[in-house]
Amino acid sequence: MSEQLDKQQVINLIGHNHQEMSRYFSELGEQPFRASQLLKWIHQHGVYDYARMTNLSKALRGKLASQTTLDLPEIIKDQASPDGTRKWLLRLADGNSIETVYIPEDKRGTLCVSSQVGCGLNCSFCATARQGYNRNLEAHEIIGQLRLANQLLASDDNERPVTNVVMMGMGEPLLNYRNVVQAMQLMQDDFAYGLSKRRVTLSTSGLLPEMLKLSDECPVSLAVSLHAPNDKLRDELVPINKKYPIAELLDTCREYLKGIPHQRITFEYVMLDGINDSDDHARQLAKLLRNVPCKINLIPFNPFEGTGYQRSSMNRINRFRDILMQKGIITVTRRTRGDEIDAACGQLAGKFTDRTRRSIRISAEDMKS
Numbered sequence: 001m002s003e004q005l006d007k008q009q010v011i012n013l014i015g016h017n018h019q020e021m022s023r024y025f026s027e028l029g030e031q032p033f034r035a036s037q038l039l040k041w042i043h044q045h046g047v048y049d050y051a052r053m054t055n056l057s058k059a060l061r062g063k064l065a066s067q068t069t070l071d072l073p074e075i076i077k078d079q080a081s082p083d084g085t086r087k088w089l090l091r092l093a094d095g096n097s098i099e100t101v102y103i104p105e106d107k108r109g110t111l112c113v114s115s116q117v118g119c120g121l122n123c124s125f126c127a128t129a130r131q132g133y134n135r136n137l138e139a140h141e142i143i144g145q146l147r148l149a150n151q152l153l154a155s156d157d158n159e160r161p162v163t164n165v166v167m168m169g170m171g172e173p174l175l176n177y178r179n180v181v182q183a184m185q186l187m188q189d190d191f192a193y194g195l196s197k198r199r200v201t202l203s204t205s206g207l208l209p210e211m212l213k214l215s216d217e218c219p220v221s222l223a224v225s226l227h228a229p230n231d232k233l234r235d236e237l238v239p240i241n242k243k244y245p246i247a248e249l250l251d252t253c254r255e256y257l258k259g260i261p262h263q264r265i266t267f268e269y270v271m272l273d274g275i276n277d278s279d280d281h282a283r284q285l286a287k288l289l290r291n292v293p294c295k296i297n298l299i300p301f302n303p304f305e306g307t308g309y310q311r312s313s314m315n316r317i318n319r320f321r322d323i324l325m326q327k328g329i330i331t332v333t334r335r336t337r338g339d340e341i342d343a344a345c346g347q348l349a350g351k352f353t354d355r356t357r358r359s360i361r362i363s364a365e366d367m368k369s
């Protein structure tokens with residue numbers, strides 16, 4: 001037990017961004033370029049054993065080994081769907097677990113990354129919401145998902161198969177702002193993964209203050225979970241709407257776009273049979289979004305055990321898309337991938353042991369305050 005505790009107090013350098021890594025080395029009295037060297041060993045070469053980092057002095061390697069770790073989450077389940085989608089269940093050092101999904105496409109490999117153990121936002125159609133919230137992931141647990149995926153998927157002619165990251169796994173990434181930004185900085189760092197900001201997308205249910213902070217500090221591509229064209233319905237589906245209603249959300253989206261010129265916001269819209277999928281809803285949506293440079297991503301609802309909702313028919317989804325397109329809004333229907341292994345949007349569910357705190361849900365009352 002004491003050994004385990006000690007291990008948790010040791011710094012895990014996998015989550016250190018360039019700035020923190022440089023600071024760490026300067027505190028050791030080392031040159032800042034050591035940070036770039038270590039980042040490359042970890043994130044580009046997948047080397048976690050200091051003894052193999054031959055361009056660092058022996059004394060430095062010894063110091064690193066005694067003060068820090070480079071531990072990654074442990075893969076406890078690896079599932080592959082016939083369409084090529086992979087889902088990994090990862091166990092964290094404290095016994096909690098999370099899921100990460102890889103979705104291969106023609107020229108892209110997209111990784112769907114989790115940011116929290118569980119989620120407290122309680123969206124009515126989401127499986128993750130069912131388990132409640134346990135804790136934020138550390139930066140090393142977030143970037144560790146990308147490191148592991150590249151490692152598991154690498155082939156001789158492709159060392160880093162993940163070309164795009166979407167922060168669309170378990171959790172609300174903007175409620176874990178600092179650690180998520182730190183991990184996204186590593187995703188974009190040329191000494192780590194070198195992904196452009198267009199290839200890193202954060203999906204949020206709409207936390208306005210954090211969206212504004214993000215546009216200043218780390219303006220990645222933004223996806224917003226809208227799911228309804230009016231406040232009455234959105235209050236029901238995405239309860240954080242009671243705190244941050246649609247008009248303010250759209251103002252904030254316009255503000256965000258100032259930081260990423262020529263880009264669009266992606267609005268996600270889950271297609272729930274008989275709930276938000278009528279012609280009238282489509283027309284309301286088109287009207288609502290006419291002044292926001294955007295595209296709409298229609299997500300056929302992915303069912304899970306115990307849900308009361310059903311997926312809209314393909315005819316309905318096509319009709320909804322056609323109305324939006326006729327009104328001039330680029331609309332695509334997200335292909336459902338990996339549903340054979342419950343890896344589709346909203347189906348992710350890790351397991352957690354609730355030893356340290358009781359599971360909490362952010363209640364509607366909290367959301368109003």
Ligand code: SAH
Nearest residue numbers: 126171172203204205225268301302345346
């Ligand atoms: N908390 C973030 C990330 C969530 S997951 C957010 O709210 O944006 C990514 C997308 O999947 C979100 O748009 C989410 O609303 C949607 N989603 C959740 N459950 C779903 C389900 N059962 N079927 C389809 N999409 C779902």
